[in-house]
Amino acid sequence: MAAASTRDDTFPKLLIRNAQTRGARPAVRHKDLGIWQTWTWAEVHDLCRAYAAALHALGLQKGETIAIVGSNRPRLYWSMMAAQMLGAIPVPVYADSVADEMAYVLAHADVKLAAVEDQEQVDKLLSIADRLPNLRHVLYDEDRGLRDYDHTRLHGIEAMLRKGAELLRTDAAAALDAAIAFGKGEDLGVILYTSGTTGRPKGVMLSYDNVLISARNGCLFDKLDETEETIAYLPLAWVGDHIFSYAQSLVAGFCVNCPESPDTVVEDRREIGTTYAFAPPRVYENLLTLTMVRMEDAAPFKRRLFHYFLDVAKRVGEPILNGEAVSAKDRLLYGLGEMLVYGPLKNRFGFSRIKVAYTAGEAIGPEIFRFFRSLGINLKQLYGQTEAAVYVTMQPDAEIRADTVGRPAPDVEVRIADNGEVMFRSPGVFLAYYKDPEATAKTKTPDGWVHSGDAGFFDATGHLKIIDRAKDVGKMRDGSLFPPKYIENKLKFYSNIKEVVAFGDGQDYVACFINIDLTAVGNWAERNNIVYASYQELAGHPQVYDMIARHVDEVNRSLAVEPMMGGAQVRRFLILHKELDADDGELTRTQKVRRGFIAERYAPLVTALYDGSPEADIRTEVTFEDGRKGVIAARVKIRDCAAHPVAAPTPVMEHAA
Amino acid sequence: MRAPGSDKGVAAGDVLLAVDNVSLNFGGVKAITDVSFDIRKGEIRAIIGPNGAGKTSMLNVINGFYHPQQGRITYRGETRQKMRPYVAASQGISRTFQNVALFKGMSTLDNIMAGRTLKMRGSFFWQLFRHGPAMREEIEHRKVVEEIIDFLEIQAIRKTPVGKLPYGLQKRVELGRALAMEPDLLLLDEPMAGMNLEEKEDMSRFIIDVNNQYGTTIALIEHDIGVVMDLSDRIVVLEYGRKIADGTPDQVKSDQTVIDAYLGVPH
Incomplete structure (x- = not known):
């Protein structure tokens, strides 16, 4: 193992190993024109070498950066690989970020080249070209619409591959071999920009060692091998995709499947039958919501069958998955359910062959978590960060609970600082933030410990529980704790609620903004004969308010049970007239709420939450997809909620934050 | 095309x-x-x-x-x-209509395939059995249709009956059918x-x-x-x-x- 790791200490070297040891096995698939196209490891190896030779001919040097912009396509992954063969550094960027955000990242990263998906991205880059003096060439995957563009600085990746193959017949091959051999594990492998929950995005520099050791540990932890199938559909710029769809595929030698288009992921996953899956809670939530909505419309017999076996699964599914003792009758019933309900359902989800599925990024609703596990899908949680090359804590098999994120991952040390902040140290810990020593010093201690920025604590079983961002945990006027995200997540677990923003720091009580989920509430409205013409109208409907008030009351009840959180019960709420949107800066690109920005933008509403008024007027500017601006005005109603008596604190209590 | x-x-x-x-x-x-x-x-x-x-x-x-x-x-x-x-x-010469005129019960794929009718050369006999030359021909036509689907970015609705689609997408499917004729x-x-x-x-x-x-x-x-x-x-x-x-x-x-x-x- 040690010898192997010194030899295969970079991705290009791993690719060569895979081409030699499993050359005929599939490495990448991409659905194109309705048919899955497959490339073997040997083919990918040859293509990436050719690509690297062509990139070299374009002038890409060791240590220079190349931006990768687009959705999950084989050639964009190969762009990363080809750059790394030359010792250059790929910088994957969120493809849906607006031109201004992209300009900042690309300029900050000093990119020399950019490999992009299609005309849309080419246009975006051309529109910010004057802010990127270092950008020399743009490469594109899809040539549609680009025929009449000036091609002096624009190149098709297809043509690059052909040109590179020719170059390799000359002496370029030897130079390339030397460049690959020159790469070392401690070299900078990739720069991943954080999505910028707070302030400007920061470029997290990860070495090959960081990514490779983490990826390898992850593979060992879940016993992943070359027979796995995964689907790549999460943003390339996200560390999760970099580890799961790139690094682990190279380490374990399994096949990565690129969907036909972002809209066909569910269908494509079903065709492939993934064995290893990864998704933020939102994806699982959507699958569940869709299933429930469809079942509401199903024939009565089917609906009864579904609910009956779902109850069986709820009762015995998880114990069976965890290998606990279950009576023979229940096992029989569960087996029948597998044939009639669970099997077909898992087939729909594309989880028929699933070995392990992960969720991370945010807390997942316990109901959602248990639903998937009770069907026999080994869904687990992990807690990770870009700065850790993902893994901080993971849930080992048979120790899986909805409300914790598991034990420290292999080779990772975790401790809780005095202020409740989670800190970690591991081989995956990043080198530094790119061109930002100040931020680096603030986050990483000289002896390698990283401030995660999250507040949490270890429970009695040694599992980590995250409650909130450390800096977001506030105090109310009476001194009781205000963990906004903890409250928000409790509310978001209701399928009718899509997004919540809680306020309460320095105030007398907690109040919140709520976004309803249009799919779930819209369907509910249809079943209850509630007519509405727009999101705004539905959001303001008294019956919708009644329903949400019931959810809030249930949450208050559950908060009251926990002595530490009892003071944070929601006393007033309102339902926002528009959906929070990343284009308006209200959410980050990874769909997390920007609390401060929202408080500022909706200041009149926040004031109204605390001055007792029954409604308030608001005018907000919105940005349309093409960048045009408009104004939405609305009168928003506010509801009061009752507080429940708080449980008495137990004598011994661990303070988490 | x-x-x-x-x-x-x-x-x-x-x-x-x-x-x-x-x-x-x-x-x-x-x-x-x-x-x-x-x-x-x-x-x-x-x-x-x-x-x-x-x-x-x-x-x-x-x-x-x-x-x-x-x-x-x-x-x-x-x-x-x-x-x-x-x-x-x-x-x-091919066209689309002011009021969408698609075959509502048929899938997107079949609607666009219908645009290939004039290009079908196979004999009725083989078509009847969907075999031999008819099959080869269908594969050829399907390829053209798939290129159009890719071009119009409607992969996700390939098999959806067009009657269930929102209006904007129906318009797109109709354009697809017109394109399937490879018009001048x-x-x-x-x-x-x-x-x-x-x-x-x-x-x-x-x-x-x-x-x-x-x-x-x-x-x-x-x-x-x-x-x-x-x-x-x-x-x-x-x-x-x-x-x-x-x-x-x-x-x-x-x-x-x-x-x-x-x-x-x-x-």
């Missing part, structure tokens, strides 16, 4: 279709009165005008659905007075009617891409003047069945008669 410029006989920039002094009446109603204009190979030509100006009638005349009482139509150098729609179709001249009757801004932008891009990539000549009717000015190379303006202006977007924009027709004249 076919590479641009393969259309024999007519080079880019030459007149592909000419309408000379065409008049069309329905009984006493004069839909079109003495209108002449031409459409050049490879251009995007817009026909605009207020409601009831005769725009759709003009398209119907061009693709042989209506037969004008007077005047001539010259298509690829061949002059005719009467032509059946299916003859127009077989000669490379594509007639689009209000391709963006009833669409929101984003859908209009998508559709505009598809129209430009069709013109750009396949060199397809396009004649379109559209009410969104902003879109028309951006998209088209030349514009014909009709009012009450008469031609009142013809020229580039800039010429038409500054033409006083057009301004009067659209904005009204003070009395």
Whole structure:
């Protein structure tokens, strides 16, 4: 193992190993024109070498950066690989970020080249070209619409591959071999920009060692091998995709499947039958919501069958998955359910062959978590960060609970600082933030410990529980704790609620903004004969308010049970007239709420939450997809909620934050 | 799909279709009165005008659905007075409709496949058994259809019955079916009617891409003047069945008669 790791200490070297040891096995698939196209490891190896030779001919040097912009396509992954063969550094960027955000990242990263998906991205880059003096060439995957563009600085990746193959017949091959051999594990492998929950995005520099050791540990932890199938559909710029769809595929030698288009992921996953899956809670939530909505419309017999076996699964599914003792009758019933309900359902989800599925990024609703596990899908949680090359804590098999994120991952040390902040140290810990020593010093201690920025604590079983961002945990006027995200997540677990923003720091009580989920509430409205013409109208409907008030009351009840959180019960709420949107800066690109920005933008509403008024007027500017601006005005109603008596604190209590 | 410029006989920039002094009446109603204009190979030509100006009638005349009482139509150098729609179709004129006219119960794929009907050569016998040459042919056609699906970015609705699709997507499927004929001249009757801004932008891009990539000549009717000015190379303006202006977007924009027709004249 040690010898192997010194030899295969970079991705290009791993690719060569895979081409030699499993050359005929599939490495990448991409659905194109309705048919899955497959490339073997040997083919990918040859293509990436050719690509690297062509990139070299374009002038890409060791240590220079190349931006990768687009959705999950084989050639964009190969762009990363080809750059790394030359010792250059790929910088994957969120493809849906607006031109201004992209300009900042690309300029900050000093990119020399950019490999992009299609005309849309080419246009975006051309529109910010004057802010990127270092950008020399743009490469594109899809040539549609680009025929009449000036091609002096624009190149098709297809043509690059052909040109590179020719170059390799000359002496370029030897130079390339030397460049690959020159790469070392401690070299900078990739720069991943954080999505910028707070302030400007920061470029997290990860070495090959960081990514490779983490990826390898992850593979060992879940016993992943070359027979796995995964689907790549999460943003390339996200560390999760970099580890799961790139690094682990190279380490374990399994096949990565690129969907036909972002809209066909569910269908494509079903065709492939993934064995290893990864998704933020939102994806699982959507699958569940869709299933429930469809079942509401199903024939009565089917609906009864579904609910009956779902109850069986709820009762015995998880114990069976965890290998606990279950009576023979229940096992029989569960087996029948597998044939009639669970099997077909898992087939729909594309989880028929699933070995392990992960969720991370945010807390997942316990109901959602248990639903998937009770069907026999080994869904687990992990807690990770870009700065850790993902893994901080993971849930080992048979120790899986909805409300914790598991034990420290292999080779990772975790401790809780005095202020409740989670800190970690591991081989995956990043080198530094790119061109930002100040931020680096603030986050990483000289002896390698990283401030995660999250507040949490270890429970009695040694599992980590995250409650909130450390800096977001506030105090109310009476001194009781205000963990906004903890409250928000409790509310978001209701399928009718899509997004919540809680306020309460320095105030007398907690109040919140709520976004309803249009799919779930819209369907509910249809079943209850509630007519509405727009999101705004539905959001303001008294019956919708009644329903949400019931959810809030249930949450208050559950908060009251926990002595530490009892003071944070929601006393007033309102339902926002528009959906929070990343284009308006209200959410980050990874769909997390920007609390401060929202408080500022909706200041009149926040004031109204605390001055007792029954409604308030608001005018907000919105940005349309093409960048045009408009104004939405609305009168928003506010509801009061009752507080429940708080449980008495137990004598011994661990303070988490 | 076919590479641009393969259309024999007519080079880019030459007149592909000419309408000379065409008049069309329905009984006493004069839909079109003495209108002449031409459409050049490879251009995007817009026909605009207020409601009831005769725009759709003009398209119907061009693709042989209506037969004008007077005047001539010259298509690829061949002059005719009467032509059946299916003859127009077989000669490379395809169209979409103001009100979507798809087979609602059929999938997107089948609808677009239907656009290949005229290109089917296999004998009825083999078609019946979906075997041998018929199968080979179907694979060929399916490939073209898949390219169109990819082009219009409608992979996710490939197998969805079109009746279940939102209007904007139905319009896109209809464009797909028209493209499946590999037309030389594509007639689009209000391709963006009833669409929101984003859908209009998508559709505009598809129209430009069709013109750009396949060199397809396009004649379109559209009410969104902003879109028309951006998209088209030349514009014909009709009012009450008469031609009142013809020229580039800039010429038409500054033409006083057009301004009067659209904005009204003070009395």
